[in-house]
Amino acid sequence: MANFYTDNPDLKLHLSHPLMQKIVALKERDYADADKYDYAPLNFEDAMDNYDKVLEIVGDLCGEIIAPNAEHVDHQGPHVENGRVVYADGTKANLEACRKAGLMGMAMPRHLGGLNFPITPYIMAADIVSRADAGFENLWGLQDCAETIYEFANDDQKARYIPRVCEGETMSMDLTEPDAGSDLQSVMLKATEQPDGTWVLNGVKRFITNGDSDIHLVLARSEEGTKDGRGLSMFIYDKRNGGVTVRRIENKMGIKGSPTCELVYKNAPAELVGSRRMGLIKYVMALMNGARLGIAAQSVGVSEIAYREALSYARDRQQFGKSIINFPAVYEILAVMKAKLDASRCLLYETSRYVDLYKAYEDIGKERKLTPEEKAELKLYRKYADACTPVAKGLSSEYCNQNAYDCIQIHGGSGFMKDYACERVYRDARITSIYEGTTQLQVVAAIRHVTTGTYRALMDMYAAMEVSEALAPVKAMLDELVPVYQAAVDKVTEINDPVYTDFMARRLVEMAGYIIMAYLLVTDASRYASDSMATSAVVYANMIKAEVAKNASFIEMMSPEQIAIYKAE
Amino acid sequence: MSLNIIVLAKQVPDTRNVGKDAMKEDGTINRAALPAIFNPEDLNALEQALRLKDANPGSTVTLLTMGLPRASEIIREAIYRGADHGIVLTDRALGGADTLATSYSLAQAVKKFGNYDIILGGRQAIDGDTAQVGPQIAEKLGLPQVTYAEEILELKDGYVVVKRRLENGVETVKAPLPCVVTVTGSADACRPRNAKRVMKYKRAVSPSEKAKLSEEQQAYVDAHADLNLQEWSAAYVEADPEQIGLAGSPTKVKAIENVVFTAKDSRRLDDNDEQIEELIKELIQNHTIG
Numbered sequence: 001m002a003n004f005y006t007d008n009p010d011l012k013l014h015l016s017h018p019l020m021q022k023i024v025a026l027k028e029r030d031y032a033d034a035d036k037y038d039y040a041p042l043n044f045e046d047a048m049d050n051y052d053k054v055l056e057i058v059g060d061l062c063g064e065i066i067a068p069n070a071e072h073v074d075h076q077g078p079h080v081e082n083g084r085v086v087y088a089d090g091t092k093a094n095l096e097a098c099r100k101a102g103l104m105g106m107a108m109p110r111h112l113g114g115l116n117f118p119i120t121p122y123i124m125a126a127d128i129v130s131r132a133d134a135g136f137e138n139l140w141g142l143q144d145c146a147e148t149i150y151e152f153a154n155d156d157q158k159a160r161y162i163p164r165v166c167e168g169e170t171m172s173m174d175l176t177e178p179d180a181g182s183d184l185q186s187v188m189l190k191a192t193e194q195p196d197g198t199w200v201l202n203g204v205k206r207f208i209t210n211g212d213s214d215i216h217l218v219l220a221r222s223e224e225g226t227k228d229g230r231g232l233s234m235f236i237y238d239k240r241n242g243g244v245t246v247r248r249i250e251n252k253m254g255i256k257g258s259p260t261c262e263l264v265y266k267n268a269p270a271e272l273v274g275s276r277r278m279g280l281i282k283y284v285m286a287l288m289n290g291a292r293l294g295i296a297a298q299s300v301g302v303s304e305i306a307y308r309e310a311l312s313y314a315r316d317r318q319q320f321g322k323s324i325i326n327f328p329a330v331y332e333i334l335a336v337m338k339a340k341l342d343a344s345r346c347l348l349y350e351t352s353r354y355v356d357l358y359k360a361y362e363d364i365g366k367e368r369k370l371t372p373e374e375k376a377e378l379k380l381y382r383k384y385a386d387a388c389t390p391v392a393k394g395l396s397s398e399y400c401n402q403n404a405y406d407c408i409q410i411h412g413g414s415g416f417m418k419d420y421a422c423e424r425v426y427r428d429a430r431i432t433s434i435y436e437g438t439t440q441l442q443v444v445a446a447i448r449h450v451t452t453g454t455y456r457a458l459m460d461m462y463a464a465m466e467v468s469e470a471l472a473p474v475k476a477m478l479d480e481l482v483p484v485y486q487a488a489v490d491k492v493t494e495i496n497d498p499v500y501t502d503f504m505a506r507r508l509v510e511m512a513g514y515i516i517m518a519y520l521l522v523t524d525a526s527r528y529a530s531d532s533m534a535t536s537a538v539v540y541a542n543m544i545k546a547e548v549a550k551n552a553s554f555i556e557m558m559s560p561e562q563i564a565i566y567k568a569e
Numbered sequence: 570m571s572l573n574i575i576v577l578a579k580q581v582p583d584t585r586n587v588g589k590d591a592m593k594e595d596g597t598i599n600r601a602a603l604p605a606i607f608n609p610e611d612l613n614a615l616e617q618a619l620r621l622k623d624a625n626p627g628s629t630v631t632l633l634t635m636g637l638p639r640a641s642e643i644i645r646e647a648i649y650r651g652a653d654h655g656i657v658l659t660d661r662a663l664g665g666a667d668t669l670a671t672s673y674s675l676a677q678a679v680k681k682f683g684n685y686d687i688i689l690g691g692r693q694a695i696d697g698d699t700a701q702v703g704p705q706i707a708e709k710l711g712l713p714q715v716t717y718a719e720e721i722l723e724l725k726d727g728y729v730v731v732k733r734r735l736e737n738g739v740e741t742v743k744a745p746l747p748c749v750v751t752v753t754g755s756a757d758a759c760r761p762r763n764a765k766r767v768m769k770y771k772r773a774v775s776p777s778e779k780a781k782l783s784e785e786q787q788a789y790v791d792a793h794a795d796l797n798l799q800e801w802s803a804a805y806v807e808a809d810p811e812q813i814g815l816a817g818s819p820t821k822v823k824a825i826e827n828v829v830f831t832a833k834d835s836r837r838l839d840d841n842d843e844q845i846e847e848l849i850k851e852l853i854q855n856h857t858i859g
């Protein structure tokens with residue numbers, strides 16, 4: 001009776017964060033739905049109990065169905081038949097279980113069929129699902145797209161599409177094309193307005209996750225003759241209307257259960273979402289932010305399974321007359337894996353709380369005028385969310401790759417064979433630092449928060465928090481890293497050369513991320529009185545002290561003139 | 570066609586995850602050390618019932634269980650997965666029942682329930698492993714019984730077609746309604762709990778649970794009819810006091826032995842057909858297999 005929620009007490013701790021009180025009160029509009037819906041919470045405790053009980057269902061499904069199916073899904077994979085995707089048998093069973101359990105459209109409001117969950121417990125479900133099967137998380141997690149419909153589509157579209165997602169229909173976001181990957185401004189898929197005001201789509205999309213979904217969000221060029229992002233609009237394509245076929249699916253290294261499709265649009269009828277020309281610059285940016293948080297959750301889930309597989313093997317494996325977990329070289333790897341996992345998780349939930357807060361205010365702002373204080377909070381939390389999301393996605397995905405690598409290392413030769421789950425975890429992890437924006441692009445999104453001081457403000461806020469007596473020395477050590485970070489930032493801003501800033505951006509963003517995650521570990525471990533998190537806080541702080549010094553030393557030593565030698569001709 | 574479906578279920582100690590505290594020194598089960606769960610094969614039966622409901626809109630699935638008042642936990646569990654109602658048959662007078670007294674008591678409850686089309690239950694419970702209660706209820710009610718059911722293939726025109734999983738294969742049988750069907754563990758697993766149903770029906774309580782709630786909570790339950798689970802007593806189902814509980818149970822436990830399996834000698838076989846054949850023959854001869 002494996003349950004991936006109840007067997008991981010840290011999750012419940014993160015869910016009990018004091019900010020949840022505010023998040024839930026905003027999301028539930030002071031529990032006004034209780035009179036209208038018999039499954040709506042009556043008060044804060046009731047809402048928290050609901051999240052707990054529903055996450056228990058998620059944990060049960062993951063432990064009993066999705067994780068046991070993962071290996072077969074990885075081997076069988078989906079295939080294409082007559083232009084349609086046929087999922088692996090295990091994938092079908094997983095989806096059916098999620099539908100019956102009512103785990104689709106979790107964050108959607110009740111009047112559209114959803115559970116009205118805040119982002120934080122929804123992201124926790126994504127964390128749990130990813131531990132069970134990272135590839136399946138993609139299909140389940142694409143319910144995120146409903147959020148974009150909810151935010152930007154008109155009421156009629158919301159009423160027609162969102163209930164279908166809540167009933168279990170799947171979604172996809174059709175953005176990438178052969179010549180438009182990281183650079184989405186180059187999207188060419190053509191949207192043509194018909195004389196009756198409807199639209200049709202023509203062209204090709206590539207690398208579309210779950211591309212044969214029921215409801216697609218499509219980025220297309222609606223303004224003939226334009227070449228940049230301002231000529232792109234967002235459309236909904238409904239598979240029931242026909243017009244899109246799957247030409248092929250990619251043969252991938254990992255997440256093999258998740259079909260990655262090449263799509264051909266032939267006069268596919270579509271509906272415009274929101275305003276023309278806002279497709280990329282507003283809607284896709286919002287969509288991507290949500291998706292990036294989802295990949296951060298996926299990365300944490302993959303880190304979790306990597307750590308668990310490594311730990312259990314290290315306990316069982318006997319060499320030289322004892323379990324290998326007793327050797328310093330092995331237990332150090334495990335401690336560092338756990339520290340990276342715990343650090344990623346702290347940042348994941350900190351970020352999701354910020355997203356919850358600003359989105360709740362945004363949503364309330366559609367119903368009534370916000371007070372000046374509320375507006376100020378909205379602005380602040382949106383800034384924190386914008387700053388934390390790329391770091392959470394960027395660093396957690398790098399950490400999950402490192403953990404997957406170390407998981408194999410702990411397994412030794414056996415890990416290189418196909419006999420253990422770790423080889424699948426290793427392959428599945430690899431995409432997390434690539435899709436929804438590579439780590440390099442997360443750095444691009446994050447660097448302005450280095451130069452404008454958002455990260456520094458967060459550090460100062462965390463530095464002012466109370467911590468346990470035991471962790472006070474760790475916090476004191478972190479307090480000393482902040483000026484080291486600041487000196488590096490100051491040098492780069494003083495030089496004020498765009499090439500130099502770009503070159504150093506990764507190092508600066510890493511330093512900011514390391515220090516923030518270490519502070520979060522120290523404060524969370526203190527707040528929740530968690531011994532395991534406190535251990536991770538010490539291990540992580542030790543590790544990042546050296547990492548911060550390394551990056552600082554590099555920046556200190558390098559002049560703008562030296563950069564030229566790195567450039568390949 | 571809408572059906573009235575009864576599912577018989579039992580709350581049992583989880584004997585599948587037995588730790589070192591599972592047995593008391595006298596060899597009886599230490600119920601406190603084992604979590605109380607929904608008997609696994611009763612969940613298989615519930616799934617078959619819910620499929621009948623899916624295929625026949627307007628049907629109702631009622632869970633009937635006999636046990637302590639806390640057995641209302643499995644009724645909520647069943648409702649989370651799609652059942653409509655639940656009844657706990659609970660009474661001090663029913664305690665200590667063997668299969669004969671249990672089946673009599675449950676048969677009385679079924680009679681009291683009245684209008685039903687089909688009764689489903691698990692093949693057996695993991696605490697007693699007798700597989701007797703389902704068949705005994707069928708006998709007491711004078712109904713046909715289909716045991717070892719793996720799948721209900723069809724239900725129409727007053728009969729049901731059932732696939733049975735037997736030792737040497739499968740058998741498909743047809744039985745007139747109403748009848749009793751006991752479902753085996755190889756049948757499809759029960760569907761998961763549904764999030765919305767959990768959030769709603771977590772507030773469903775039996776009368777004895779309701780008595781412990783605050784006035785405000787009681788008022789909430791009173792205002793929502795479907796949150797009231799039923800508790801039936803022996804008297805309510807008009808059970809003969811001589812035939813229930815300890816008095817109605819001819820089974821007497823003479824002694825309980827604490828058997829601990831230990832690995833003894835091991836034998837190493839070579840990787841060839843002769844040795845494997847010898848081993849198989851030996852295992853058949855000493856009735857380990859076959």
